[in-house]
Amino acid sequence: MSSDFHTHTHCSPDSSTPVAKVLEVALQRGLHAIAITDHAEIDPTGFGFVSPHCRSYEAYRQAVLEAAAAYEGRLKILLGVEVGYRMEYNALVRRFLGAHEFDVVIGSIHDSPPVDWWDPRSGELLKRDPEKGVQALAWYFTELLGAARSGMFDIIAHIDVYERYLPGMWPDPFSHPTVAPLARKAVQAIAEHSRMEINLAMLNRDGHFAWSSLRFLEMYREMGGRPPVVGSDAHRPSWVGLNIKEGEELARKAGFRGTAPWEEVVSGKRK
Template identity: 25%
Template sequence: MKFDLHTHHDRCGHASGTIEDYIKSAIEAGITAIGISDHSPYFAHEKDHPQPGIAMARSEFPNYIAEVLRLKAQYEGRIEVLLGVESDFYPEHIELYRSSYALYPFDYIIGSVHQTRGVSIFNRNRWKNLAEDKHTDEKRHYYELIRQSADSRLFQVLGHIDAMKGYYPSFAEIAGAEAEIDEALKAVARNDIAIEINTSGSTKDCGGWYPTDAILERALHFGADVTFGSDAHVAGRVGDEWELVQTRLREIGFKRWVFYRQKEKVLVPI
């Protein structure tokens, strides 16, 4: 059973290819279940499409849902197509996002912290001229938001939970946030959701997956489930490094990983 829950397409404005391109690539890669999970609109913004290069327009969201459901039916028997979305996590807007998603039959929702204190987690300039003690504060704040996202009970999967290292590899070495990381992982286990092993980190400056092995070891310790996501923004990356991740999880000690169908966990032995 081979699955990939994290894929994007051209609607978000920074990925290439249609949804069907990703489905076809998944079939070629021997994927059994492919999750379509493009970036959520900015539901709380007054404009319909405030950031065209980052996420789809709010008015486009129903069309996205309809296309995935059409392709799910079209490819039935060849590959299982799962309806997902990668949702931003904004604590102040959580109920608006919850009500927006309640209208649709999602198989799963990925919750990702993409901004802290109003700045993208991928903005390497946020670290320039920042005092060392403030580095720890930023890391603690980031994992507190991740803990809150787990406790919101809106998401089945938490996306790329150490992606701040993507363009700032030293993030992984910032000490002093161990308690916050543990609390986030405890929340994942407590709420019976999962973190993803996201292989797109290998395309960034950090050159490795999200999260680190150390975090995966803590996740296993606390009984948090894991899933797989390539975070593909080009169709050719669907399922990228799946077998390597499977092997590494087995080495760490995981016995299973999961994907979601109609928001219910499907357990897959490793």
């Protein structure tokens, strides 16, 4: 039975979707379980939820529980969080997670200085100065390694997310002499301490995953990684549960029997 482990609602600053709408679409698409995993990030007051609609854990939990009540017995709903991680925030993140209870905790890296994924000029920067791409991915995989080794995360999200924003413009993470060793260390740490996500938002406009997605999954399996999870990374209703079957097929192509059910993820939480 299919599960979507990565969704966002109005409790994330980059989504306006009500929790109830996410659950409605999940049921329509035949999902067995869904995790609501809104963003927790650093801000001037500390670490936590940054949406104006849910400025506290209590407000977030209440929003999810109120919507979930109408689906009891029909859909398994997990209270989760996606943590925007940096090693410099490690103590703040640990304190935040220690103070609040979640069914599922996702760790993510959302930047890679000196390259800004969201700046339209970054493509020209990488063409003009490829070394900036090397520096960016070295930074990214070092942070990803730190996130996995921290042991705080049940899932590490979208390992090749940089390809989503600037596809085909990065050094090869499997062969570049600087980047590849760091990428391998990060994948090994995910295999040992967490679980890899197949992020469905990594499907490109032609309906194919980023070229690196399968390679990373194969490496993760060879390093002893447990079955991965699938997450839509939905920020709007139409994305919820979208392309789940394609994600499950990618897991099989990588040599897994399938993706992990929600029971396995929750019962296998890393402490």
